[in-house]
Amino acid sequence: MSIKKTLRITLIIFSIVPIIIVSILAYQLIAGRLISIKRDNLNQLAVTNSNGLKAMVKNQQTEINLLAIQNQIYNLALYNQSSVLLTKKGYKDIYKSAMELLKKRHAQYPSCSRITVYNTKFQAIASSDQSIVNTDYSDSITLSYIKATKCSASGVSGLIKNPQLSPDNITNKTSSYCIEIGCPITMETNESSIIIGYIISTINLSYFKDFLSSIKMGETGFGVVLDKNGIIVYHPDSRLIGTSIDNEKLGTLVNSYYTGKITQNGAFAYNYENNRKIYGYSVIPELDWVLLVKQDISEIINLAVIIIYVLGWTVIILIIFMILVSNKFAKSYTDPIIELKDAMRTASDGDLEVQSNIKANNEIGELSRSFNKMLHIIKGNYNELSAMHEELITNEEQLRNNYIRIEYLAYHDILTNLPNKLAFTERVNSTLALSPGSNKVHAVYFVDLDNFKTINDTLGHDYGDNLLTQTAEQLLSLITSDDILARAGGDEFLIFRENLSSQREATEFAANVIDAFKKPFHLSGEIAYVSMSIGIAIYPKNGTLTNVLIKNADIAMYKSKDTGKNKYTLFDKSMEDELNRNTIILEILRGAIENNEIYIKYQPQINIITNKIIGFEALMRIKSGKLGELSPSEFIPIAEESGLIVELGEWILKEACRFNKNLMELGYTPYIVSVNISSVQINRTGFITMLDHVLKETGIPPKYLELEITESTIVSSITDAVTLLNSLQDLGVRISLDDFGTGYSSLNYLTSMPINTLKIDKSFIDNISKNRKDSLIAEAIIQLAHSIDVEVIAEGVEYNEQLSVLKAKNCDIIQGYIYSKPLYPSRLLAILDSVQ
Known part of the structure; x- marks a missing residue:
């Protein structure tokens, strides 16, 4: 659509729409207001005219009440009530006088059908209609009501047929129905009033016709009178008088008033005879009637419709005007735009x-x-x-x-030109996607060179790169065209073999790879021997996803390294469980101090000659809420590998020194506390400074602290170890060489290093009483230590036979279950108390 047309339509819409909306709102407001006003008017009209009806009935009631006290009527009723017999002439005169009065009053009211006097037995004794005299009216509701209430009655019998008209004489139904208005004739005594008769006037409904027919409202508004039973008492259409209205809501208005559902006067809108009408009503309790004044809503809102017509023509005129204005307005703005558009189109064509x-x-x-x-x-x-x-x-x-x-x-990997790990993963994913849920066997190999770091450190990185290149070539020569070889990074390679016949085929290939690398590599004049550690993950047994298979093969490869290298290992679920457990243990160690999951047990050390405690070894223990009690052989290697042993070692050092210092302050004989020191901990810069700070902080005399250092820790660098141990001796602490006999057992460092005690490893003590070689080794160690003034501690002593041999060999100190297991501090205190 062009801008000109769009602008023109927009102007027209935005001009016309507000007018239409305002017109609709105005129509709704005006129509609603007219209806509200009409409801009030109809309600007021109903109330006013109901008051008029009540006044007309009251007028007739007054006339009847006046007749009831006239002497003629009173005497007639009295003589009919009295037991005194009158002469025939006397009664005739009274009767004649009463009849003349009744006829005279009847003649004054054309709407009065008849006026009748009744005795107390409900017999007509005089009437303007002489034909009913002496007739029994014991079934008259009006007479029964007056007798029971001793009050006047108006219309209590409801509508009754006009007794003066036969069905053939009916020309207007307002004349065919009557109501009765009556009152009692009473005789006053000193004590009360006594009813001596009744007088009732039967009034034609035509009495109300002229008054009710004057109720009009517009073309459709008129009044209707209903009794409590829904019978139409008055209607402009006289044919409907005396019939029941065919609507439950309108027919029960009087009863609804008596039951409290509606008020005496009001107005409401209602659908009746397929037309929406407004009704004003007023209940007349004296007659059990309700006066309804109604009018069609359509007539009320005709004025609002006129407004719509006026607004409609206004909108049409405005549309014509806006079309003319918008054309001119749009042309003035769009012609330059069209011209500019044409220039742009020409330019876009290359001009x-x-x-x-x-x-x-x-x-x-x-x-x-x-x-x-x-x-x-x-x-x-x-x-x-x-x-x-x-x-x-x-x-x-x-x-x-x-x-x-x-x-x-x-x-691809730049050095070896092999696919890298990303390419490997994508290609394996593609292969696995083609065989989901099948019985095909695939294998992922994680290959790692053993001791590759040594090549780089000794020969240099150029030699290392050359070795990696030759390794890649060697592996390529071992695989088929269907296999995938990739360099994962560093000295790690990945191999994928698909559609294997069995797991055995997978392991045979790994064995062939290891055998192929037994020959040396020639690296620019240097010869290097390389071995492989291989981990194998089988699809689908060990995983169905590429990343899972690589991870599991990696876990198996590390198992190969941990168990001796130069071998292959098939992945097993227990390896992952072990790795997961180690991961959990690592997290436990990180928060062990903060979470109070670390504690110390102390194992006494006994002088073999005096049989007295001369010290105790502080042993680190971990009890986790997740895994329970952890073995030191399980968590110590993890702590050392992660470096957490530094923090944990410093903690046990402080706690053991603080515990021993407290014993001294409590008056116990001074004892030596032994604390194991990890190689990771002792080789950390600042260890001497930290130890000095602990001694000063706890206040323990240095001579009562003994550091247990393993043999493997110090033999890696004897010169550095001598310097370190001398520094420790300068602080005044004792040095114990732990696990002696399990490492290099060099006799040279025993003579050159400042050592106070030497601990024979438990592996020699276990069979010392059964194995002559172990006995001789233990004896040699003890004699060697004594020759250089070093005391000997035998740890792991559990039986008397072992103790006897050690005594015979002149061992100085024993430590083991034969005397005591590692003890909680409180238990150790109990034992110390018993030997004080």
């Missing part, structure tokens, strides 16, 4: 000489001038772009080649 000639001083004129300036700039740059295009075409081939190279580098 850069075109110019826009819009001279307006508004935004469109400014846009025209900017367009001309832009074309000038484009024309000036077109030649430069053409030259650059030629240059880009020339460079396109080079860029394509670079892209191919970059893509190759993204998926």
Whole structure:
């Protein structure tokens, strides 16, 4: 759609829509207001006319009450009540006088059907209708009501047929129905009033016709009177008088008033006879009637409809006006835009000489001038772009080649030209995706060179790179065209073999790889022997996802390294469980101090001659909420590998010194506390400073602290070890050489190092009483230690036979279950108390 047309339609819509909305709202408000006013008017009209009806009934009631006290009527009723017999002439005179009065009053009211006097036995004794005299009316509701209430009655019998008219004489139904208005005739005594008779006037409904027919409201408004049973008492259509109204809500208005559902007066809207009407009503309790004044809503809102017509014509005129105005307005704004559009189209076709000639001083004129300036700039740059295009075409081939190279580098290892781990993963994923849920067997191998770091450190990285290249070539020679070989990084390689016949085929290939690397490699004049540690994960047994298979093969490879290297290992679920358990243990160690999961047990050390405690060894223990009690053989290696042993070692050192210092302050004989020191801990810079700080902080005399250092820790560098141990001796602490006999057992460092005690490893003590060689080794160690003034501690002593041999060999100190297991501090205190 063009801008001109869009602008024209927009102007028309935004002009007309508000008027239409306002018109609809005005119509709704006016119609609602008219209906509200009409409801009030109809309600008021109903109340006013109901009061008029009550006044008309009251007038008739008053007339009857006056007749009841007239002497003629009173005497007639009295003589009929009295037991005194009158002469025939006397009664005739009274009767005649009463009849004349009744007829005279009957003649005064054309709407009165008859006036009748009754005795107390409900017999007519006089009437303007002489034909009913002496008739028994014992079934009269009106008479029964007056007798029971001793009050006047108006219409209590409801509508009754006009007794003066036969069905053939009925010309108007307002004359065919009557109501009865009566009162008692009473005789006053000193004590009370006595009813001596009754007088009832039967009033034609035509009595109310002129009054009710005057109730009008517009073309459709008129009044209707209903009794409590829904019988129509009055209707402008006299044919309906005496019939029941065919609507439950309207027919039960009187009863609804008596039951409290509605008020005596009111108004409401209601659908009746397929037409929406407004009703005003007023209940007349004296007659059990309700006066309804109704009018059609359609007539009420005709005025509001007139407003809609006026607004409709206004909208039509406004639309015509807006079309004319919008055409002119749109033309003034869109013609320059169209001209500028044509200039742009010409320029887009390649004609850069075109110019826009819009001279307006508004935004469109400014846009025209900017367009001309832009074309000038484009024309000036077109030649430069053409030259650059030629240059880009020339460079396109080079860029394509670079892209191919970059893509190759993204998926290959630069050194060996093998696929990298990303390419390996994608290719394995593709293979596994083709055989989900099948019985095919695939294998992932994680290959790692053993001691590759030694090659780099001793020969240099160039030799290491050369070794990796030759390793890649060797592995390529061992695989088939269907296999995948990739370098995972460093000295690690990945191999994928698909569609194997069995697990055995997978292990045979790994064995072939290990055998192939038994021959040495020639590295620029140097000869290097290389072995492999291989981990194997089988699909689908050990995983169905590539990353899972690689991870499990990696776990199996580390198992090969941990169990001797130069071998292959098939992944087993227990390896992952072990790895997961080690991970949990590592997390436990990280928070052991903070979570109070670390504690110390103390194992006494006994002088073999005096049989007295001369010290105790502090042993670190961990009890976790997740895993329970952890074995030191399990968590110590993890702590050393992660470096957490430094923090944990410093903690046990402080706690053991603090515990021993407390014993001294409590008056116990001074004892030597032994604390194991890890190689990781002792080789850490600042160990001497830390130890000195602990001694000062706890206040323990240094001579009562003994550091247990393993043989393997000090033999790695005897010179450095001598310097370190001398520094420890300078602090005044004792040095114990732990696990002697399990390491290098060099006699040289025993003579050159300041050692106070030497601990014979438990592996020699276990069979000392059964194995002569172990006995001789233990004897040699004891004699050697004594020759250089070093005391000997035998740890792990459990039986009397072992103790007897050690005594015979002149061992100085024993430690083991034969005397005591490691004890909680409280238990140790109990034992110390017993020997004090």
